[in-house]
Amino acid sequence: MSHNKETLREIVIETAGINPRKCMKCGKCSGACPAYDEMEYHPHQFVSMVEAGKIEELMNSEAIYMCLSCFACVERCPRGVEPASFIEAARLALIRQSGKNHLKAEEIPAKLNDKLPQQAIVSAFRKYSK
Amino acid sequence: MTFSYYPGCTLKTKGKDLETYAIKSAEVLGVTMEELEDWQCCGAVYPMAKNEIATKLSSVRALVAARDKGQDLLTLCSACHHVIKRVNNDMANDQNVQLKANNYMALDVPYTGETTVIHYLEMLRDRVGFDNLKKAVVNPLKGVKIAAYYGCMLLRPSKTMAFDDAENPTIMEDFIKAIGATPVVYPYRNECCGGYVAMENNAYATKKCNTICTSAKEMGADMIITACPLCMYNLDANTTENNLPVLYFTQLLARALGVEEDAQ
């Protein structure tokens, strides 16, 4: 189990391509985040939890679908840590497993309306399914 | 002035207006937009993961096509611009992506990020020039107070996008001045509208939209302009307080240039 935990941690760090140890725990990401109040775990926690290997907790949290991918945290991080990349990596660690897609094709029609742009559907698929 | 032009999925369907006004206005300004043949959807989301390659290939194809024509690649939709520009940056600087993408595509001449990706607004600023645009305006939008909504995609991450100062951009305000209107600066013009959750979680998107529209309205705006079809939809459909009319910037451009009607 601990091996699995370690492997997951490595996968997420490799996918994000960022060293979480660069974080100085200033919390500017969470100060900047427009989705803060919607999230169970906040941007700075994503970084420290990845560092601590708590990947499963992140994968099981709704927080990974609350990130708006607006890159405010990426833009403002003084240490180049990119919390959004960790969130994406945690999400990918989950949806790359078979049957773990967050968004399933059959759910789509119910969500459509005649004004919704293609972009919304395409991006939702990109972000939430594999 | 001729550019290779990448429209993207939405501009051919729900976001038609953004494109029609843009093309019509470009003609007035002496800019030809040559739509790429056989372009594919960029995917609308830049794949941040370092080990994603396949999802970047459609952008690479567009970039290569522009390179082979010897033209700069013009974009209009914020999302397409974001994705293509960042993929281009990877092709220039990320050896892993560069190698794998080139291996996969087996091009005659390998692609290493040579194409310049330029957004329509950048084209107006850097190639046409806002001063020249001002001269071309026949129908200045005097007295109209306009709040520019930038969103996320055009500005961030600024190191790669190099579009404008990500925290205090001026390009759209300068555009508004050029077409004779009055820009309204408000603090949430670069804060996310929640576009990605618009489909799944209306209530959440509404919170974000309300903050933006309220702020713009409090600062005295009559309307909001944007360059992104998703922001446009979201701000229009999901705002519940202090609604303001939301328009594509290209529509106002066409209006100022006197070709709004023609475009219809």
Next chain:
Amino acid sequence: MQEAMIKRAKELLTDGTVNRVLGWQKGGVAYDATPAVFDSAEALEQGFVYDDFTAANLSKYLVKETKNEGKVLVFLKPCDTYSLNQLTKEHRVNRDNVYVIGVGCDGKADVEKLRAQGMDGILGITAEGDNFVVETLYGNKTVAKADVLAERCVVCKSRKLMTYDEILGEDGEVIDSNRFDMVEQLENMTSDQRYAFWQNELSRCIRCNACRNVCPACTCEKCVFDNVNSGVANTAAADSFEEKLFHVIRAFHVAGRCTDCGECSRVCPQGIPLHLLNRKFIKDINELYGEYQAGEDTDSRGPLTNFTYDDCEPSIVHERGVE
């Protein structure tokens, strides 16, 4: 061209602009022209020559010549002007004492290539349009000039004159040449193959010093190889340090200063492609530190008297080429 050059040289001698002329004079055989100084119209008439075999780079002779009184007129081909610039930069030549007439150049012929075409016993050579008519012991033969163009001219890097006071003929352009192809070929060989190549080439050296003596970058007051205190001069013992590494040391000494004029290989009686050593340095410098052409100007810092904080580490050698 020769006539025009003589005419102009006479004028400059007459009006006192210069008091002597550095050019070429006909040697003992048809294809041999040697550098010479002419101090009168008569001397010019008698001996001055300019043709497809006046290959020598006259810049080096200016080091000595400019030490004398008065101004000297020199005729320089484009590649020679690079050398003059480099010598000016290194304060070896006082440019003020030189009057340069730049002459356009379409490349010079290589007599070895004539011989390779089976022409022995050459008595005389006449240029006729794009061809040479070669008079030999065995009758006249015609050969296309292009087929006997010297190797260095085939891959000519520039036909543009870098410095001149006036031009006779046409100034050309810097050429995007493929002069590094052979270096690249060697780089793509295995280490063993490269070693075999160089061992074969360098073993033929007879240490005649012709390469050193002709090289416009080798103008030292006293060459290290002639200086007992330098630790490398030791001409007596055949297996001495100097003997083994003469060409490597020489190449390093001119690295960053060599303009790639190709004189070293031209004069080598053993036909060793010495210029490849210099070109390897030039290619490395271009690739690792940015394009640099010695002799392009007279004031820039050379690549070996310069650096940047983020230069590559020597371990880059491991990352490039074939082991």
Next chain:
Amino acid sequence: MQRIGVFVCWCGSNIAGTVDVHKVAEALKSEPGVVISTQYQYMCSEAGQTLIKDAIRDHKLTGIVVCSCSPRMHEATFRKTAAAAGLNPYMVEIANIREQCSWIHKDMEVGTEKAIILGRAAIAKVHLNAPLVAGESPVVKRALVIGGGIAGIQTALDIADAGFPVDIVETKPTIGGKMAQIDKTFPTLDCAACILTPKMVDAAQHEKINIYAYSEVAEVKGFVGNFSVKIKQKARMVDTTKCTGCGLCVEKCPMKKVPNEFNLGMDKRSAIYIPFAQAVPKVATIDPTACIKMKTGKCGLCATVCEAGAIDYTQQDSFIEEKYGAIVVATGYNPINLDKYDEFAYNQSPDVITSLEFERLTNAAGPTAGKLLRPSDGKHPHTLVFVQCVGSRCDVANEKGKSYCSKICCMYTAKHAMLCREKYPDTDVYVFYIDVRTPGKNFDEFYRRAVEEYGVHYIKGMVGKVAPQADGTLLVQGSDLIEGEQLKIKADLVVLAAAIEPDKSARPLATMLTASMDTNDFFTEAHPKLRPVESPTAGVFLSGCCQGPKDIPETVSQASGAAAKVIGLLVKDSLTCNPCVAHSNELMCNGCSACEKVCPYGAISYEDKEFRMPDRTTAIRRVASVNPAVCQGCGACTVACPSGAMDLNGFSNSQIMAEVDAICK
């Protein structure tokens, strides 16, 4: 042929434990030129040194090799030993058979064999050693201090008090620097002006101190003990010998809309101005970019009202050349530009200010006469948010900020917060911090007082966005990492603790001085621990923030430290030079300038010299010559030299090759 003595040291069992010292001495005895080879328990001891001295005399030795510990340890010792016995100290070579042999090998045979080879290499080298005599160069007994802030003033005062003349060059119209702009000082809260201005006056009145204000260093030549400096005095358009500083011109000047740089642009000054009341020298300066007379030729009011007749619109920049024995750099710091940090809305709201601007806002001589008022509407702010570490502690790849901690911000922010609460108890004061760093005497106590006694709200977290609202307030959005929430504070004033960086003039100055800098443009010290006030370039000393961020007490300490070093240099009549320097063989020199280009000290110059040639003609040639007082002996030139004319004493080409040969044999 040299007569060489070899002395093998046991170093107790340190060497003898793994090296058979007898065998080494025996083996080296048969090397060419060796006339005596012996061993002893401790060569560095009194008895060991006597043994060497006796051998030098008895055997008429011309060179010695000591096989012992590292030359970094006892080379100097054995050189003195040799000198005491009448042998030139540079005829000594050390074979390092302890640190680089006995201590790293366990096997006696291996150690012994290597020790013999190292001995041979040293013998081969000493054969080629030549006696060297250290030269001397005179010392000009005058110091230059570049920068007239508290660092420069303190350094100048200390040097002058020791009796040496000092010139201060200050680029602004007055000395005083940043400290003159500061209101109170932490942690004692005494008034900055009250402790600084007396020092400014002391400097102005000191008979040994000469102040060149509104001046810049234009050129530096020379070397330690003998610098030659060209100083540019910028045209003030005011004759400083006549101006009495009465201020009438300032009052009458019709152009009163120039942003006042002393108050960081928060109010206006006139085109002719005196930066502040206690300015030294207290004379007026005309700002040519604003002056109506200078721009249009019309006006001239100041000249009309000036009773002293000091105004001179035709004044030009002038240059002074002076010689100095030592130079002290005290160029100070500036807060970084915050244009790239507009998430804090610095460019979008006048009510977002830097800490230095806050100093002016609370200073009695500032734009608000010391009343804390919002720049936008002049109203009293009730909620203040301080943001720390703006642009400090960034990743090195971050293009906006600095990688270092700016060091002073934690304390001045605590000071600001405390003073604010003390003077205006109706205010709410928040401080967002990443860490509070308070190492210093009474520093942490001070910070704790701000929290405990003055009720400042310290929030562990960082502000992510400042949003200016329609009602004129600033919505500050930040994280509270302890509470685990995102705070939104409606503030009236936001104060940013901007990172500090070296003054922009430092980089070109470093080039002129050939003094090294780090990647942040702070001057590098000769040794980070043991020589912190000296630059690696001899004769150049460092004072204050040009070397790294520091507060006032630290700056003053360093200033006095630098002064002590300068005094130590200036009391000497001459300096002994290191004789292991480069020299050029003029007969071989091509004059090509390669050596000059790589010399980091500018020690090489060229001259045209006449030479008699072998054929009895004369020729004039350009040849290099090395100034032995400036050369530090790195040897870069020796390799750049294509002809081998340039060589290095003590490490000559032939010496090094002899060592190579001996090792590879």
Next chain:
Amino acid sequence: MQVEKKEFKPTIVAFCCNWCSYAGADLSGTNRLNYPANVKIIRVPCSCRVNPMFVLRAFQRGADGVIICGCHPGDCHYTTGNYYARRRMTLLFSMLDFLGIERDRTRLEWVSAAEGAKFAATMNDFVETVTKLGENKRLEDLRCKKQ
């Protein structure tokens, strides 16, 4: 009489700058960190004092490997010396490689006065690499091809 084939022990010349690397070497001694006795150190004031001729000379006289050690870039006692050394050695090593001399016989390393462990580790690694390459015959035989 020794009959068994002697184990190959390469001769390694290490040029160390006085201020950083030589002190680093001393430190590895002070800390009793072992590295093979094949390594012989020559002290130079700065890595920029190392003339490429010295490297060639060493090889020609029978060295099997040559390593140059200097202060880390930015830390040079003489400010810029190691930057010049870096360029010179890069070009030299590349030339040796071009001539077919094994590229692993040359190395440039930055070792500070505090890096005793790095010095020892570097030397151990370098000796191991060169030992694997065997005796250096190539430079010596560069001009010895029988015609």
